[in-house]
Amino acid sequence: MGRRSGRAGQDSAVEGLLASAVQQVVAAPAETLEYALDGGASLLAASAEQWPEVGRALLACAERAVGRCWTAGWRPADLVRVVRRELGPVHLALAVDLIAAEGRRHPAASLDRRWQEQLRELAAEVWWGSDEAYLPEFAARHRQDRFALATAALELLRAWSLLPPIAPVGPVPGQQGGGRAFDPAAARPAAGEPRMLGRIRALLAKAESTEFPDEAEALTEKAQQLMAQHSIDEALLAAGGPAKDAPAALRIGVDQPYESPKAMLLDAVAAANRCRVVWAKEFGFCTVIGFDADLDAVELLYTSLLVQGTAAMHRAGSRRHQDGAPRTKAFRQSFLISYAARIRERLTEATERATADAAAGRHLREDGTSEQLAPDERLLPVLAARGQAVDDTVGRMFPKLVSQRVRVSDGEGWAAGRAAADRAALHGRAGAIED
Structure with a gap:
C-alpha cells in the first residue's frame, strides 16, 4: 500500500511539474520564450529515473x-499541418x-469517414x-537526448495551445453533431468508400498506367462523366428521400x-463541382x-490538377525568356494563375x-454505358436548391x-500556363508536389 501511494505521489508531482512547464512556455512572450523552454526542459529531463513518468x-x-x-474545430490533418x-x-x-x-x-x-481517412x-x-x-522508446527511435525531446514536446504543446477556435467541419469524436452550427452529411460513421467512387478510382488508375494517350483520354473522360453523374444521382436521391440532405465541409x-x-x-x-472555398492563408488550408x-470529386481533381500544373510549371520555368533572361518567380506565379483560370473554363x-x-x-450507368431515360424535371430545381443550401452554409x-485580388506580372507565364491547362487531363492522380 505504501509503495502504491508513493508511486501515485511521484506521478502527481511529475504531472504538476509538466503542467507548470507547459503553462510557463505557453504564457512566455517571444523575447523570453527561449528561457522558458530551457528552464522547463531542464526540469523535465533532469532525472533519468523520472523520465518514464x-x-x-x-x-x-x-x-x-x-x-x-x-472542441475548437481542428482535425488531425490540421494539427499536423500546423506542426509541419x-x-x-x-x-x-x-x-x-x-x-x-x-x-x-x-x-x-x-469517427466520420474523413476523420478515419486522415488518421x-x-x-x-x-x-x-x-x-x-x-519517451525512452521515442528517444531511441529518433536519436534524441532527454533535453532535446523535452524541448520539442513543450514547443509542440505551445503551438497547439495557441491555436484559436475555427469553424468546424464535422463533429467532435463521439459527439454526432455536438451542438454545432450545422449538421454535416460527413458526420455519419464511415461505412467504406461509396461504390461509384471506387469505380472512378479504378478508371483513373487504368488511365495512369496505360502508355497510350488515346486510351488514357477515353478512360479519364469516362471517369469525369461518372463523377458528374454520381453527383446528380446523389442530388436526386436525396431530394426524393425522407431525410433532408445537408452540405458538409472539409479542409x-x-x-x-x-x-x-x-x-x-x-x-x-x-466551383465546377458546385462547392465553395474559403481560404485561411494564415493556417495554410482552404x-x-x-x-x-x-467534395470527393473536388479532392480527386484538385490533387491531380495541382500535380500536373506544378510539373508543367517546373518544365516551363527551367527554360529562359524569349530575350534570354532566366524565368523568375513572377513567371511561375503568372503561369499558375493562368493555369487555374483556364482549368476553371474547362471544368x-x-x-x-x-x-x-x-x-x-x-444517363450514364456505373459500368460506363449510357441509357436514355425520361427527362427529370426535378433536376435543375434540385441543383439550384442545393447551390442555395451551400451558400447558406457558407454564410453561417x-x-x-473578404475577397482578394491576384496580380499577373508576366505575360509569357500567363500564356504558358494556359497552354498547360489545355493539355491537363481532368482526372485524379496521386503523387507528391515538389518545388
Missing part, C-alpha cells in the same frame, strides 16, 4: 490538449503519436509498449510557395463546403454538358468574408 504525464497532458483542439509549417521533423513525429494516444478514447465507429494517411497508431516506455492544405494561385485552382475545381459526393464547360445531358434524360460558417 514524464512520458506518462506527457501523454495524459497531450490527451487533454488535443481534445481541446477537437512551424516546427521540425521530431515535432511532427511527436504530433502524430500524441494524436494516436488521444484517439484511444474513441471507438473507430464513432490512416498520418499512420497515427500506438506503437509503444506502455505509456511509461513512450484541403494549400502550401507555399505560390499559395494564391493554388487556392485559385482549388476554387476553380470546387475549407471546401458542398455536398458529400461533390465549367464539362459540368454544364453533363448537367444538360442529365436533364435531357441521358463564415459570416465575415
